[in-house]
Amino acid sequence: AQTVTQSQPEMSVQEAETVTLSCTYDTSESNYYLFWYKQPPSRQMILVIRQEAYKQQNATENRFSVNFQKAAKSFSLKISDSQLGDTAMYFCATETSGSRLTFGEGTQLTVNP
Amino acid sequence: DVKVTQSSRYLVKRTGEKVFLECVQDMDHENMFWYRQDPGLGLRLIYFSYDVKMKEKGDIPEGYSVSREKKERFSLILESASTNQTSMYLCASSLWAGTGVANEQFFGPGTRLTVL
Numbered sequence: 761a762q763t764v765t766q767s768q769p770e771m772s773v774q775e776a777e778t779v780t781l782s783c784t785y786d787t788s789e790s791n792y793y794l795f796w797y798k799q800p801p802s803r804q805m806i807l808v809i810r811q812e813a814y815k816q817q818n819a820t821e822n823r824f825s826v827n828f829q830k831a832a833k834s835f836s837l838k839i840s841d842s843q844l845g846d847t848a849m850y851f852c853a854t855e856t857s858g859s860r861l862t863f864g865e866g867t868q869l870t871v872n873p
Numbered sequence: 874d875v876k877v878t879q880s881s882r883y884l885v886k887r888t889g890e891k892v893f894l895e896c897v898q899d900m901d902h903e904n905m906f907w908y909r910q911d912p913g914l915g916l917r918l919i920y921f922s923y924d925v926k927m928k929e930k931g932d933i934p935e936g937y938s939v940s941r942e943k944k945e946r947f948s949l950i951l952e953s954a955s956t957n958q959t960s961m962y963l964c965a966s967s968l969w970a971g972t973g974v975a976n977e978q979f980f981g982p983g984t985r986l987t988v989l
Contacts (some may be wrong), residue, residue, distance in 0.1 A: 767928075
């Protein structure tokens with residue numbers, strides 16, 4: 761069975777600063793995908809970034825980037841130049857065969873002005 | 874834009890009632906999913922479906938059933954609602970895994986169900 765662990769239930773950051781959210785996972789699959797989803801107060805889950813496990817290069821989407829350490833089974837999310845609109849619950853997830861996602865517990869990020 | 878809609882944002886039901894949660898997607902996605910979201914537990918998969926009339930149990934199917942009579946619609950049924958089913962329910966859809974890409978799941982806005 762797959763497990764995903766987010767060890768930081770809550771984090772806060774000042775506007776314009778950088779923050780890193782941690783995620784570790786366990787899987788026996790050889791090929792899999794990793795995701796970070798964001799759930800703002802509106803409750804609408806939105807994909808932030810995705811990473812394919814066989815790609816060594818870390819994914820980047822504008823201010824969002826990941827640090828993917830396959831051997832350590834770690835997949836952290838870095839948010840640069842934090843904005844008030846980044847305030848949300850962030851979920852790390854893994855996908856294996858059959859399109860199933862396994863989610864972590866979530867990290868509530870608050871960006872302070 | 875992909876759109877996933879859910880029939881209610883908020884729902885209050887009584888213990889023992891039969892509850893239907895409806896989900897509709899407009900992007901012709903093969904896969905559809907039902908999750909429940911609880912604080913500290915993240916999202917947990919209840920049931921999913923790869924195609925019309927097909928269903929697979931997720932991690933917590935007990936007390937739930939599903940129906941998929943049309944490709945765009947996936948219903949979650951609580952046969953006899955109980956207080957421990959008070960939760961946020963999220964529906965999602967995605968393309969079939971055979972496309973060979975990381976399949977983003979698109980989520981609905983969620984239904985917050987309270988069972989009294």
